[in-house]
Amino acid sequence: MEKETIIDLMRHGEPEGGTLIRGWQDDPLSETGWSQMREAVSEPASWDRIISSPLTRCFRFAEELSEKLDLSLSTEDRLREIGFGEWEGRLPAELYEEHPEAISNFWRDPVKHTPPGAEPLEQFKLRVEAAWEDILSRxxxxxxxxxxxxxxxxxxIANVLGIPLVNLFRMEIPFAGISRLRIGGGIPRLVFHCGSDLV
Structure with a gap:
């Protein structure tokens, strides 16, 4: 019987500068962000390895954790965040004030309403899904x-659960939030956790 693959997806903590429209902008974690991530893995699971986005807000923590737990660490460039083009580094409130229709349209239907100079959502989907398939294969x-x-x-998560791309931003993932996916045994599953039961 094929052994199950378990993947814990962790979002980075709060970056310096607070809540901005931040895609490829490579801000480091704030002190709060470091605390959020360390607290989230205060009782670490029995991971075999760590794979990280190359952006600083992910990689620096992954590097620290890999050294602490003596785990192999690799980066996957295709796991970079979506690029937001001219909206990079902007406060959401500023964009709502200056371009209320454009930002409202984006959150409602990000497939049809790409921000100026941004990475199209379909292109983002292709690169992330390619990375995901390679991770599962390897x-x-x-x-x-x-x-x-x-x-x-x-x-x-949308790929695994068959959620339409247009509904991508209906999911809320907090800073340092962890989502577990179990792959194998028929159908892939998203697992919800209570407290620190990640083992």
Whole structure:
């Protein structure tokens, strides 16, 4: 019988600068962000390895954790967040004030309403899903921690559950939030957790 693959998707903590429209902008974690992530894994699971987005807000924590737990760490460039183009680094409130219709349209239907200069959602989907398929192929039967971004983790969950791309932002993933996916045994499953029961 094929061994089940377990993947814990972890979003980075709060970056410096607070809540901005932040995709490829490479801000480090704030002190709060470091605390959020360390607290989220205060009782670590029995991971076999860690895979991280190369962006600083993910990789620096993944690097620290891999050294602490003596785990192999690799980066996957295709797990970078979606690029927001001209909206990068902007406060959502500013965008609602300056471009209320454009930002409302984006959240309602991000497939048809790409921000100026941004990465189209369909293109984002293709690169993240390619990375996901490669991860599953290379690490079958392992228990992985994948440290990435809100958009990336939403996309992977949507892929596994068959959620339409247009509904991607109906999922709310908090800073340092962890979502577990079990792959194998018929159908893939999203597992909800209570407290620190990640073992």
């Amino acid at each position: 690490h079958q039967g392992e228990h992985l921690l994948v440290v990435a971004h809100g958009g990336v983790n939403r996309l992977i």
